[in-house]
Amino acid sequence: MGALGRLALGRPTREFAPRAKPRPLRVRYALPLLAPDALSSVAYAPDEILLTLAAAGLVGMSLSPWVGLAIAAVMAVVIASYRQTIREYPEGGGDYTVAKQNLGLAAGGLVGGAAMVDSLLTVAVSVSCGAQYFASIIPPLESHPKTVAVGLVAVIMLASLRGLKVLDNLVILAVYAFIAALAVTALVGGIEVAAGRLGPSPAEGLEVVPGRDFEHGLTVLAGAFLALRAFSSGAVALAGVQTISTGVQRFCDPKPRNAARSLAVLGTACAALLLGTLWLGSQVGAVIVADPARQLRYPSGAPVPADFHQDPLWAQIAQAVFAGARPLSVIVIGLVGLLLILAASSAFRWVPALMSMLAEDEFLPKQFYRRSDRRVAAHGIVTLGVGSSALIMVMGASVTRLIQLYIVGVFASFTISQLGMTRHWNAKLPLAKTAAERRRMLVSRAVNALGLALTAVALVIVVITKFTHGAWISLGLVGGAFWIMRLIRRHYRRVAAQLALPKGDRRDLGLPSRVHVIVLVSAMNRATARALAYARATRPSTLEALSVAVDMARVWELRRAWDRADVPVTLRILDSPRRDITRPLVDHIMALRRRSPRDMVVLYIPEKVVRHWWERWLHNRSAARLTSRLRHLRGVVVATVPWQLGPSEEPK
């Protein structure tokens, strides 16, 4: 089977994240595998720029190239900064590690919380946008955006739970196909523009009604604020560029160099894609507004119908460029939609890794540390699926509204991470051995400081312009996640302090004086016989069999069976006036403990092990309650002696 076959099909595997460390990949595979996050955000950012500017009508939309250039400039600086992060943190912890190591664990926790919330929003935004693209080629989907989006999330979630390795190969293929399709579209579009034969977009000729604030044209102040708002929406294009810095270990050697190069390539592609999209969009006369029914008008002055469907930008571009060849435009639109879905699925892949990292620092329950454990990973995956579905439902699958939430977390992480890198260089600078090394560090620090300045400014703009549009929700979510994580960590710290062995204090290692063994008996049967034999085998100081009298007839039956079986252990019956099993036993054991507090008590409980889940309701319920009650007594050990029930009645 050739490389292509392996790419397309993968190996038939049902194993889930089999190794703690995945196999390193060549750049041509690793780069596209980590690219969907960054590429997908560039797919929807231009729409947001245009629809924000459209508030000022077509005049406003003409500002879009300048906004695009500003975003591309910030992107260049951020990419340069992250290349440094990759070189300094080749183990690939990303923003979390940078923040933790340079700014302290609390900053790390904040970045971790933001990353958790961002993962929800990545899925919600990508899938909602993907649903829009699919709806523009399959019109019946138009009227049910929420259902389609939640359905897609469910499909991705199930695929992730299965741990389908074939997804990786699909991602690599889809990224190349996406790049190729968009490049071909741009090329054909460019030729058509040069030949003056570019077909009109479906939106061609529609007029954009300026909002009330812009009815009398653009003032400088209003225009500047509008441009800032468009910038802060479009800045979502930067989301996902940090993914490569978390995945350095997926590259083959030399890992940091390959990763840094890949990031440069990816950044260039993203910037080209962003600017190219805005240019092509203006060439085809694409129109994107927030509220088509109110903002769009036919040249005749009539408003568009209430159920007017507005295609997303790349759908409009592809339809214009391939006006005469609908199948081609369907392919392009389908690939954009597919890439968006795969970007969502990649969040499902990195969330378990993120949770494992947070669990290592005790920000999350310890079990999440073992991310190769299928059941543990499943918790994270299901939480992500359910949480993002909830966001989609609450926000009505509206990409624009979801992005208002998304962008805050993205830039908060950027800013903290850049601050961390700046401090990293400050701390490292005195360690420089040569002047050349020192010079390089100074340059690096300057890059990160510039990155910090730009992302901080962007963050301020985002928070100011978006606060009432939903930024407060994501700030609340991040704060909530951080608070819970701190609570968990504090709990673990407190437990560790309580459990610390005092130096030189060997009290806890001192042996109890005597061992009292009690065997819990409800009937005389083989399971009880085994428990009795095992209890006797440990040769305890005292041994007694205990039964609680719930029903006199049964007590007599038990006594007879006991005598018949000729067990060399005395059977003691505890009275229970209220048919309760737990209370008399606990009282008995507590009395025993009080008489000899330095001894230990071991309670042997015969347990029937059933084969089907529903059978669990039929057995061991009293034992389970007793166990959970006895846990709170000091010096009492509960030993369960299992008896495996077979499928048939054959003796074993």
Place this chain on the structure above:
Amino acid sequence: MGALGRLALGRPTREFAPRAKPRPLRVRYALPLLAPDALSSVAYAPDEILLTLAAAGLVGMSLSPWVGLAIAAVMAVVIASYRQTIREYPEGGGDYTVAKQNLGLAAGGLVGGAAMVDSLLTVAVSVSCGAQYFASIIPPLESHPKTVAVGLVAVIMLASLRGLKVLDNLVILAVYAFIAALAVTALVGGIEVAAGRLGPSPAEGLEVVPGRDFEHGLTVLAGAFLALRAFSSGAVALAGVQTISTGVQRFCDPKPRNAARSLAVLGTACAALLLGTLWLGSQVGAVIVADPARQLRYPSGAPVPADFHQDPLWAQIAQAVFAGARPLSVIVIGLVGLLLILAASSAFRWVPALMSMLAEDEFLPKQFYRRSDRRVAAHGIVTLGVGSSALIMVMGASVTRLIQLYIVGVFASFTISQLGMTRHWNAKLPLAKTAAERRRMLVSRAVNALGLALTAVALVIVVITKFTHGAWISLGLVGGAFWIMRLIRRHYRRVAAQLALPKGDRRDLGLPSRVHVIVLVSAMNRATARALAYARATRPSTLEALSVAVDMARVWELRRAWDRADVPVTLRILDSPRRDITRPLVDHIMALRRRSPRDMVVLYIPEKVVRHWWERWLHNRSAARLTSRLRHLRGVVVATVPWQLGPSEEPK
């Protein structure tokens, strides 16, 4: 505090069913406590008779006294039969015991399943009907019957979960008040009739449109079938008379005699109530139809409005009798509603008792046997609340539709129980010592045989006339309940057979050759130290400490701490390439077992006992998974050594 105060207030108690056997009560308290089931069904039966007959217009409704008399006759026979049951089964098992002891366990199971389904329907019917009565005095409730009914179920369920003893006293008071109110109403109504001054019912003057089948009057055949249908609906009046036979033990000595007398009193009251209601209803010109919008017409010929509210029968009667004194009618209607609600609440009281009885015969999970256990009883109560709410929602809180389901189960139980009693006399007859005794038995058998004949005929009528109206649903539910109960019993039987100690076979009692003890270690702390000390105290043949290497840094830390603590036990580290804890340990223990299959292995696991439920997610997860895996290995005992985490950091 006097008797009245105790009646009204009860003792302040938070205890739940504190004794397995409740205190016996004098007849004046026991009878009303057990009466609501029977009385409530007589409260809604006349409505059903009238609305069935109304299909033939006012002509049809004139048949109602005859139908009422037929039901009263059946009731007399059934009451006589149950008085025999009470005398023969004074321990009070009711239909279930009668069926089980005379017809075999399968018949008992069938009766038990029917009783479970009937409990759901008692609650659904009583509460839906109670909601109607409340709606007729609080008009805003009219338009939300389902919400009101489900809300009432929730209130009753919560009160039952709290185990409010004061409910008992409320029931006793309410029954006397109900009887008094209805007697006064009947008396005043009778005087008004005699004086010719009876006020008109709100429905007075409305015309009833006969259904299409009866447009041209009543043929004999159609009339007979209609009367049969009315009989089978009205026969619901018999529901609940068997309650006293299950509660014989609640009466003071001589229990059977007091209970049998009480039943006679109750039966007389029910029959009087049924006939009196029908008579008063016809006197006031009350009109009850299934579908007011289609079946009712003003004298002018105009149909009633679509939102016409039809009051239930006693509401119409009370309003007519107390036409000039609305507060009095409100009190009467309110008391009828209250009695219905209390009848529902009594089902919540006897369902745990029923489940306990079924659990004793292994038809239900064993834990239900201990019905004084609050948490066990809660399962039954919540199931009943949720199930009856579901029925109410599905059936739209329609009393008529719910009764179609209810009546089948009621008569199925009656018939099986009467069959059982007839066989009981057949078996007992040869044991008669004197001719007088024999004669008494023959009379008794004749009574039960007559009861069997009548209830069997009624059952056939019910199934035939109601099958498509919903009887099939309740037959399905009863069948399903019976099937599940049989499954459970079969499982217990099979387990018992597997566990039976073979006679003379002392293999299971033979001691294992050696005891290998393993202590599971994840970190060196006080909890681990205690587990080590306890494990050493049992002086095993071999002892080792085991840790699974998930992370090299932690392994080195553990080794250092181990050496520092100077523990006289060797620490063994198991490698885990996949960061999985369970697999390496299970493999290790299985290897040990294979080397020496006649030995036993005890795994000591230090367990952190937390104080809050949410903290459980933060600890012992790996141990829990390991334990559930090890359960399936023979000869492996898991002993958990608890360490109680304190609220603060103080050492203890």
